[in-house]
Amino acid sequence: MIVLTANSASELFTAACQAVLLNGHVARPRTLTTTEVVGAHLCLTNPRRRLVDVPPARVINPAFAVAEALWILSGSDDPWIFDYNENLRRYADDGVLRGAYGPRLRRWGGRIDEFDAVIDQLDAVRRQLHADRDSRRAVIQLYDPSRDHRGYRDVPCTLGYRFFIRHGRLVMHTSMRSQDLWLGFPYDIFTTTLIQELLAGWLGVELGEYHHHVDSLHLYAENAEAAAASLNGTPGSAELDPVEVPWPDFDTLLQRVISGLVQPADGSTWHAFGRTLASYRAWKAGERDQARALAADTPGPLSDALSSWYDHLTPALMGDPR
Template identity: 70%
Template sequence: MIVLKADSASELFTAACQAVLLNGRIACPRDMMTTEVIGAHLRLTNPRRRLVSVPPVRVINPAFAVAEALWILSGSDDPWIFDFNDNLRRYADDGILQGAYGPRIRRWGDRVDQLDAVVRKLTADRDSRQAVVQIYDPGRDHRGYRDVPCTLGYRFLIRQGRLEMHTTMRSQDLWLGFPYDIFATTLLQELMAGWLGVEVGEYHHYVDSLHLYADHAPAAAECLHHEPTVTEMDPLGVDWPDLDPVLARIIRGDGDLSDGTSWDTFGRVLTSYRSWKLGQRDWARTLAHDTPGPLGAALVAWYQHLTQPALVSAELA
């Protein structure tokens, strides 16, 4: 069991890489070699510092980070997410990711919006221990689909006027998965804190199998020789009844969101990357340069990364 604590996702990521490389053992599920630690508790003290960046070795696609978070929050399993990460298609059955978190979170059994249930539970009882979002569904996930959720569920606790979030995962690909998972989960945590009228507390990430695939282990080791970039996202909030309309407008890429908020930044990032995928590279770069804050800088870095001749083919998106 490893227990790590950091003030930013970047620092937590590099600490976890070091811990897995030092303490991990070889395991080969599906005949794919990994270095694995059984039992990890990764504790992030400032969830707004959610963007993983360890240049030049680990540079993530912020457009996919934003797109996946919004895809999940909107309750979607629609294939538009493939526009931001084409590699996900390999896990689809009949064009659908059967393990998509969104429908499970927002429409469990086509009836229960679990986010609404958590808001109601913690509004009625601030000390409740029953504010749970379940993701793993044995009725679906033992059917042999390609896509089986790595996340088992989320729990939310209000203590000392701050909202803590606890995520439990059966499995975590540290290199490819963790940077995007922690972005989405801490975004949800911040929104939930706003709906409940409390401050954002610590984020806790529990993993049964924390691992690095053999292809990524050398890069993970190289990360230890570089300084993590620490950035903090601007505060984000929206009234609970307005969440779905705001998400729909950003995802569609329409509506006037030029209000200088983080939602506007999300829209700019998605628009820029869609332009990039359409071959409008100069316009995409211009939009990225004009996007303020850490996401704009990360998108500029991602475009530079994509045009490097030695781009690793296994990279996301």
């Protein structure tokens, strides 16, 4: 069991890499070699420092971080997410990621007595905590045995989220059965802390600590060397601007951001999200100068993160094997 606390996602990431490399044991699920720690509790004290950035060893694609977060928050399992991460296609069945979190978060289907029911779990916990500030029932469930034992390629790693208002602050706990530290953690913590911050805003409370509980925290063998190299990097601690939107306007704003229609008046962070997606779409279309210009014009830390990602991609485009 490891317990780690840090003030930024980057610091938490490097501390976790070190802990897994030092304390982990070999496990080979599905014949894939990993170094694994069973039982990890990672605490982020400032959830707005959600961007993992440890150059040059670990530079993430901020456009995918933003896109995945919006994809989940909007309740979607639509294939547009593949535009930001082609590797996800390998986990799809019939072109659909069957373990997509969005529909489970915003459109959980089931039966209540003799009636079919669709539940927006995000709204449910919002209303629960409005009604009872000390509630212990603000739970979002993502793992669904009725779907996840059917042999699909994509099975959720996240079991669920829990929220508590204590001392005027919203504290969030995430439980995961499995966490790929190198590839998954940087993107998962971006989404979960964004959910936490939005919910805190809807409830009119301060943003508290974020807790990430993992049963199997692991590094795949092909990422172990890079994880070791990340320990020599300088972890970034950039803090994103506050993100807020009234609950009644939330879904409309999400669609505007995803569609590229967001405006600066919608708030600096939402505007930055829209610019980030637009920049990456330009990059994918081969419009490199336009992509970099949009990145430079993106408000806040996502600007530098995009530029770093494009610098990371450029050697491969030039034939450099790095």
